Structure formats: C-alpha cells, structure tokens
Amino acid sequence: CRQLFRSPSMPSSVIRPILKRIDRPQDRDTPVKTKRRRSVAGTPGEEAVAEPVGDGEASGSFCHQEIENLLANDHRELIGDFSKAYLLQTVEGKHQDLKYISPEMMVAVLTGQFSSLIESCVIVDCRYPYEYEGGHIKGAVNLPMEQDVEEFLLKKPIVPFDASKRVIVIFHCEFSSERGPRMCRFVREKDRACNEYPHLHYPELYVLKGGYREFFPQYQTHCEPQDYRPMHHEDFKEDLRKFRLKSR
Numbered sequence: 001c002r003q004l005f006r007s008p009s010m011p012s013s014v015i016r017p018i019l020k021r022i023d024r025p026q027d028r029d030t031p032v033k034t035k036r037r038r039s040v041a042g043t044p045g046e047e048a049v050a051e052p053v054g055d056g057e058a059s060g061s062f063c064h065q066e067i068e069n070l071l072a073n074d075h076r077e078l079i080g081d082f083s084k085a086y087l088l089q090t091v092e093g094k095h096q097d098l099k100y101i102s103p104e105m106m107v108a109v110l111t112g113q114f115s116s117l118i119e120s121c122v123i124v125d126c127r128y129p130y131e132y133e134g135g136h137i138k139g140a141v142n143l144p145m146e147q148d149v150e151e152f153l154l155k156k157p158i159v160p161f162d163a164s165k166r167v168i169v170i171f172h173c174e175f176s177s178e179r180g181p182r183m184c185r186f187v188r189e190k191d192r193a194c195n196e197y198p199h200l201h202y203p204e205l206y207v208l209k210g211g212y213r214e215f216f217p218q219y220q221t222h223c224e225p226q227d228y229r230p231m232h233h234e235d236f237k238e239d240l241r242k243f244r245l246k247s248r
Helices: 057-076 103-110 129-133 146-154 179-193 211-218 234-247
Strands: 118-125 166-172 205-208
Touching (some): 146 179, 166 179, 166 211
Parallel strands (some): 166 205
C-alpha cells in the first residue's frame, strides 16, 4: 500500500538507490545448499542476494522486487502526483506518513523566500474558532471542521496562473498532534477520490511541526493578535464541549 506521503526525509539528493545486479548460480540444476542472508530491500550500495527456490524462479521474483523497491524509493521524495520533488525542507514528525516543516521553514515561506517558486500558500489553522481568535499566524484561514476545509479547498480548487509555480497547503493545530494531521489526511483522501490517479489538486501538503504552541513563542511578530489561547482555556470550556460534539 502506498502511504499518503512518505516516511521522514532522506536527503533530497538520495532518490534512486544504486542496485547491483545479481550473479545467478552457474549450475541451475544444482540446488544451493547454503542459505545466504538477504540484505534489506532497497538499501543503497549493498548487494541483495535472493535464495533460489527452483529453476530461475527466485531470480524472476527478485527482479520484480527490485522494480518495486525502485518505485517506492522514487516516491519518497516526490509530491503526491509524483511530478516533482517536495520544495520545502522537512523534519521528523509524529506521523511517519506526513511531511512536517519547522517553524523556521514556515517563516521562510511567510517572508517570501520561495516567492519565485510558490504562487499560493494556504495555511489551514485547524483549531477551534475561540483558539484562532485568541491568536493565529498571519494569513491563516480557520477551518476546524471537515466540511469547512472541503468547501474552501475542494469545491473550487485553487489553480496557479503560472503553471511553473506551486500551490502548497500547510496544516496545523495547537500542537499539530491530532487535528492538523487528521485534516491533512482528509484533504488528501478527498482529493484522490475526485481525481484520476495520480492527478491531484493539491499534491504538496505539509504539517507545521509543534503547531501554534511551538510557533508563537519564537515568532510572535508573525501572529495576530500576538497572543496564544490554548484549547483548554478556563473561559472556553463550553465552546470546547460544543466543538468536540460537532467534530464527532
């Protein structure tokens, strides 16, 4: 099964691992008595040895495995429609299948350091409205419910005027632990459903690592108002209860 995105970043230069050709046994009629250890599939620079089962069967199956490994490794660094590599540098995150960026990388996007390559960056704040109103990243849109994000992103997809530029979407919540990642997966699932594979309206999705909780203390000037209202705020217990009921 393909993951929605990929496992945490390998260096972008490492896309196609070097696969060594296997030397087949000279005498096909003689079974190989000594079992040889098979190296981890897809490991660059290591020789993988398949254990023969019959006349050429293992060699054939291993060739198929080589192809699958090559495809899998290619997709690790490619965006959702496999058309190009991810633009933003990523970091380790809680969910292995998603692409995380650091607060520093978010600021690089906000300050226009990628303006020659990005036409539109949509920051989706998945927190509840009272959290958003208490302080959010400048330019972020508050889409706490699935129907909200589906209406905003998928009913009329954002298309770049310049085909050479990108539209990227960055999701976050308070900690980017549950709500942000869940919404990111939801968008990818709906996007896949309404397009012919592998085409996507939004092939390049990211999650802000640490969410607003990690972003705000470091970059208050990029927030408005310059404040932070946690989800479990004493004054908003009833709002929290209502929104949790809605999201079930």
